[in-house]
Amino acid sequence: MSMEICPTFTAPTTAGQTISLPDGQLTVLYFYPKDNTPGCTTEAQGFRDQHAAFAAAGARIIGVSRDSIKSHENFKAKFELPFELISDPEETVCNLFAVMKLKNMYGKQVTGIERSTFVIDGAGNILRQWRGLKVPGHVEEVLAFVNTL
Structure with a gap:
């Protein structure tokens, strides 16, 4: 299996920062699809609750x-999230990672973000998606993977 390379991008994040990957x-x-929706909140809280464990493994969460x-x-x-969030209203980063998908919402076809996670190493290799x-x-699955690195 060939290693995929992280697309290079720069995007604005919370705390008035910008982030460029790979870095x-x-x-x-x-x-994730949307702030303050049930699944997205649960997922964010999960990453928050395991933040120290990810940090201990040398990984940051965005x-x-x-x-x-x-x-x-x-x-x-x-939700006291200890990590930054990228704002991508133009879907630039989303399109680089091909996470925009057609979904059915209440019988209508809408384009939305497919919930996806990527682990990217310092050199910009996508190790797992x-x-x-x-x-x-x-x-927990992502953390278990990160702990093997």
């Missing part, structure tokens, strides 16, 4: 959705 750090980049920085800041504050994932047990 030499082991990164867990997770894409979340990505199409929400605004303001929405992200509120979401972060409300999960697409169309279910939230229960996912954070």
Whole structure:
């Protein structure tokens, strides 16, 4: 299996920062549909609760959705998220990782973010990816993988 390379990008994050990948750090980049929705909140809380364990393994966590920085800041504050969130309203980063999918919402076809997670090493190699994932047990699975590195 050939190693996929992380697309190079720079994007705005919470705390008034921008992030560029790859940047030499082991990164867990997770894409989620929307701030303050049940699955996304549960997933964010999972990454929050395991944040110290990821940090101990040398990995940082970054979340990505199409929400605004303001929405992200509120979401972060409300759930005390100790990691940054990328605002991607133009879907630039989402398209680089091909996470935009047609979904059925209430009988209508809409384009939305498919819940996905990527583990990217410092050199920009995508070591593992999960697409169309279910939230229960996912954070633990990612952490178990990161702990093998």
